[in-house]
Amino acid sequence: MGEAGMNGAGRGASVTLADLEKRYDRVNAVDGVSLDIRSGEFLTLLGPSGSGKTSTLMMIAGFEMPTAGDIEIDGKSVVAMPPYRRNIGMVFQNYALFPHLTVEENIGFPLKQRGVPKAERAKLVAEALELVHLPGYGARYPRQLSGGQQQRVAVARAVVFKPRLLLMDEPLGALDKQLRENLQLEMRRLHADLGITFIYVTHDQEEALTMSDRIAVMNDGKVAQVGSPEDLYDRPTDRFVAGFIGESNFLPAIVRGMEDDIVVAECNGTTIRAVCPGRPATGDKVTLTTRPERLRFTDSAWNATPPQNRLSVTVTEAVFAGERCRYMLQAGDGTSLVLKEPSSAAIQRRAIGERAEISWSVADTILV
Amino acid sequence: MSEITQPSPIAVPLGAPRPLLLNWRRYVPLLLVAPLLIYMLVLYALPVLAMLLRSLNDPTWTLSHYAALFEDVVFMKTFWITFNTSITVTLGCLILGYPVALGLVRAKTMAPLILVIILLPFWTSVLVRSYAWMVLLGRHGLVNEGLIALGMIDRPIRILNTPLATQIAMIHILLPYMILPIANALRQIDPSLIRAASGLGATPFMTFRQVILPLSMSGVAAGTLLTFVLALGFYITPAMVGGPRDITLSMLIAQQVDQLNWAYAATLSAVLLATALAILAAARHLPGVGNAFKTSMR
Numbered sequence: 210m211g212e213a214g215m216n217g218a219g220r221g222a223s224v225t226l227a228d229l230e231k232r233y234d235r236v237n238a239v240d241g242v243s244l245d246i247r248s249g250e251f252l253t254l255l256g257p258s259g260s261g262k263t264s265t266l267m268m269i270a271g272f273e274m275p276t277a278g279d280i281e282i283d284g285k286s287v288v289a290m291p292p293y294r295r296n297i298g299m300v301f302q303n304y305a306l307f308p309h310l311t312v313e314e315n316i317g318f319p320l321k322q323r324g325v326p327k328a329e330r331a332k333l334v335a336e337a338l339e340l341v342h343l344p345g346y347g348a349r350y351p352r353q354l355s356g357g358q359q360q361r362v363a364v365a366r367a368v369v370f371k372p373r374l375l376l377m378d379e380p381l382g383a384l385d386k387q388l389r390e391n392l393q394l395e396m397r398r399l400h401a402d403l404g405i406t407f408i409y410v411t412h413d414q415e416e417a418l419t420m421s422d423r424i425a426v427m428n429d430g431k432v433a434q435v436g437s438p439e440d441l442y443d444r445p446t447d448r449f450v451a452g453f454i455g456e457s458n459f460l461p462a463i464v465r466g467m468e469d470d471i472v473v474a475e476c477n478g479t480t481i482r483a484v485c486p487g488r489p490a491t492g493d494k495v496t497l498t499t500r501p502e503r504l505r506f507t508d509s510a511w512n513a514t515p516p517q518n519r520l521s522v523t524v525t526e527a528v529f530a531g532e533r534c535r536y537m538l539q540a541g542d543g544t545s546l547v548l549k550e551p552s553s554a555a556i557q558r559r560a561i562g563e564r565a566e567i568s569w570s571v572a573d574t575i576l577v
Numbered sequence: 578m579s580e581i582t583q584p585s586p587i588a589v590p591l592g593a594p595r596p597l598l599l600n601w602r603r604y605v606p607l608l609l610v611a612p613l614l615i616y617m618l619v620l621y622a623l624p625v626l627a628m629l630l631r632s633l634n635d636p637t638w639t640l641s642h643y644a645a646l647f648e649d650v651v652f653m654k655t656f657w658i659t660f661n662t663s664i665t666v667t668l669g670c671l672i673l674g675y676p677v678a679l680g681l682v683r684a685k686t687m688a689p690l691i692l693v694i695i696l697l698p699f700w701t702s703v704l705v706r707s708y709a710w711m712v713l714l715g716r717h718g719l720v721n722e723g724l725i726a727l728g729m730i731d732r733p734i735r736i737l738n739t740p741l742a743t744q745i746a747m748i749h750i751l752l753p754y755m756i757l758p759i760a761n762a763l764r765q766i767d768p769s770l771i772r773a774a775s776g777l778g779a780t781p782f783m784t785f786r787q788v789i790l791p792l793s794m795s796g797v798a799a800g801t802l803l804t805f806v807l808a809l810g811f812y813i814t815p816a817m818v819g820g821p822r823d824i825t826l827s828m829l830i831a832q833q834v835d836q837l838n839w840a841y842a843a844t845l846s847a848v849l850l851a852t853a854l855a856i857l858a859a860a861r862h863l864p865g866v867g868n869a870f871k872t873s874m875r
Contacts, residue, residue: 231776292775305773309791366777524821529856 216326221249221406222283222373224269229278231264231430235446238264240430241278245558251407255417256427257453262410263378265427266424269408270376273294284376293322298367298375298405302382304340304359306351312338313371315348319370340399344544356390362556377409381416393419393544399558416452418442426450442500448577451498458501458546464493472576477501477542481518485576501535501547507566509556522546524563538567605782605808625845628839632847635840642844651829652845659826662743662815667755669748669805674755679789682763683757695753703750707817710746711737714818741817747811755800756806761788762796802860806853 224246231239239261246252254262257534269280272291279286287295306315316337320330338344341361351359360380369377377396397420400407411417417424418438426449434441434450445451448459450487462474462481468529472485474497483497507519525545526537527551536559538546548567552554559565632642646652681691698706713719714737721733736742766789810829812827819825824832826849833842 270772270776272776292772293778293780295776296778297776299773299776301768301769301773303767305767305786306772307792317779318774318779321787322780322783370778397613525771 220373221247221317223248224374224406224408225279225281225284226265226269228282229268229280230276231261231273232276237430238273239268242427242430244425244432244435246406246408249404249406251397251409251416251420251422252423253409253411253421254427255411255414255454257412257423260427261430262412262427264430265412266376266378269374270297270299286455289542296372298370298372300360300363300367300375300377300380302379303364304351304380305357306362306366308351310348310350311347312343312351312354313481315351315362316347316366316369318366320326323370333369337369340402341365342395348563356384360384360392364399368399368405372405374378374406374408375403377407379411380409380561382413384413389416391571396420406501418454424454426453428453443497443573444484444486444575445577446498448498451577452525452574456501456547457498458504459540460497460540460544460546461497461500462497464489464491464495466491471571474576476520477540477544479520479541480518481574481575482571483574484572487576490574496576498577499569499573502533502549504546504548504567505550506548506559506570507568509550514524517568518574519566519568521564521566524559524565527559527561529558538565598837599833619731628849629850630841630843631839631848635843637753647791655824655826655829655849659809660810662735662747662823662825663675663805664742665744666747666751667801667805668809669744670755671801672753673748674752674800675759675797677752678756678759678763678793680849681760695756698750703813706750707746707814710742710749710814710818714742714745736822737818741821742821743815743823746814746818747808750814751804753805754803758799759793759796760804762793762799806856809853810849821824 213535224244225254226244226246229239229242230237231440238259241400242261242265244252254265256262264273268275271287271290275288280288281518282295282297284420286512294330307318312336313331317330320333325333334347335344341364343358343361343365345361346358353364354362363380369376380396381392384392393416396407396409400420409417409420418441421438423435423437424441426433426441426447431494433447434445441454441463445454449457451457460476460481462476464472465480466473467488468482470484472483472489472495474481474483474495474498481497489495520540522538522540523534525539528535532552534546534550534552536550538548540546542546546567624868635642664691667683676681677691677695681688681695684691711718715721716733716735716737718737720786721730724730725733736745770788770792774779774788779787810827812831815823815825816831826845830845830849831843833839836867
């Protein structure tokens with residue numbers, strides 16, 4: 210572990226974004242992004258299209274000039290440096306393989322630019338092909354490969370010159386689900402093997418949760434929240450994050466007071482307790498959020514945790530989806546909630562129109 | 578039998594083949610081009626064929642007109658001048674045109690203006706442009722006056738009615754045929770390839786050498802072929818601004834027609850046509866050029 214950790218720290222670049230801005234005409238594509246990306250980390254920029262994640266990546270790569278702010282790689286500002294001097298590996302969404310060059314020549318391209326002698330080049334290219342499980346494909350042209358194979362060649366080309374930083378712009382976006390899941394695991398393995406810093410852009414939250422050490426969720430050109438996948442899922446600080454990552458229920462409530470770190474709020478006559486990073490004032494109108502799979506029917510056999518928050522609801526929709534049952538519920542004030550319950554033949558299914566009480570843990574209730 | 582198992586009246590024709598309709602559909606494209614095809618056949622192809630036949634059957638069926646060409650000094654010299662002029666003009670167009678095509682593709686807001694400037698010669702008749710060059714290149718033309726004003730020459734130099742004048746005017750006239758196919762090929766290069774090259778450590782010049790230039794070769798091939806083949810048949814421009822002794826094949830053909838020497842004119846025409854076709858056929862087999870034909874069809 211010590212050695213791996215040290216290697217990781219040595220091989221990966223650290224990246225600092227300071228108040229980074231990119232304006233196109235009157236649109237702020239990137240609007241004040243500050244982010245510290247650690248050496249050897251797998252960081253994902255996650256967000257919907259137009260959130261500024263790709264613009265941010267393009268500025269790190271050097272293809273876009275920031276309107277304001279600074280980018281430091283290993284403590285040195287690179288804003289004034291052209292892309293070909295930055296020594297960053299990059300994998301594009303459409304792979305951007307050179308169609309007139311063979312796989313070997315594609316992977317050897319960055320080495321050729323760096324004046325690596327031919328014999329050395331052949332050795333490194335063979336190693337890179339080995340790394341992405343494509344030995345023997347060197348003489349083919351990109352058009353003779355499948356999408357997944359092209360993607361691997363693009364990765365091999367991006368790491369063959371041993372950059373300290375690898376940028377990836379939705380590299381799996383064009384592939385089918387099965388292949389995408391395989392390659393996600395391969396990317397993780399590659400990250401562990403190489404020990405370099407990965408900055409990965411995607412709009413797919415599942416992909417981000419599976420692969421990343423940390424995720425920066427972007428919205429409207431700003432970073433909404435940065436944290437580990439668990440942090441973002443269990444403790445979203447932002448309504449957007451709670452809605453974008455996984456499914457969330459939102460309950461409008463009014464703050465009635467604090468009990469240590471726990472917020473006591475009232476939701477249409479019912480008292481609900483929630484965890485909260487800040488200290489809201491009594492009387493504030495707030496939104497509480499919970500995950501559908503963390504709600505339980507109070508009288509259900511599944512309900513193991515001590516019920517702390519309770520709410521009376523009516524079942525408005527019941528869907529059996531194999532491994533789980535999904536219920537649409539309506540609270541007294543008309544708020545809709547989703548409840549997901551692991552399915553079991555031992556559990557009685559709820560009928561539409563049935564009145565029930567649901568309950569869930571305070572730890573799973575977040576004020577956003 | 579219940580109603581459900583009975584096939585509905587609509588289901589039958591959908592499943593069954595409809596040979597009559599299918600056959601009709603196959604001939605629709607042919608029918609659409611038929612009027613033009615007949616027009617061209619009657620008014621163009623047949624007269625050309627009749628003309629070419631004169632090289633073989635005037636006065637009787639014979640190959641003597643072709644055999645005679647091998648000892649014909651005038652023909653040999655003319656053929657050489659024509660070929661030489663075409664090569665020079667094509668090279669001139671390539672050297673001047675490639676950077677323009679690159680600029681046209683790179684320019685964003687200026688692109689429409691550049692395109693208009695490139696296409697302007699297209700919208701003016703060759704005759705008018707050749708007259709314009711006579712005015713510009715004459716003894717007291719703009720070029721001579723300008724060179725004298727700059728102190729580069731003392732007396733007017735002879736440009737008009739020299740091979741140089743022919744080359745200058747033909748390059749001007751043929752430039753769009755070189756620029757547009759190259760610009761088309763350049764425009765089809767995925768911009769992310771250029772970014773990728775830059776990100777992988779290639780300076781702008783290395784990116785040009787290793788990515789842009791090779792990927793634009795199909796356009797270069799198409800433009801070169803087009804320019805060269807068009808240059809082979811040029812008549813008005815060399816006749817007007819060229820030297821009196823620098824006769825091209827098409828000028829020689831016109832001369833022979835004037836003298837009602839039909840068989841000789843037809844033989845020369847056949848040779849010119851065959852040369853152009855042979856070049857096109859040979860070029861198809863060059864690597865990269867075959868693709869040019871395919872991409873230009875898209």
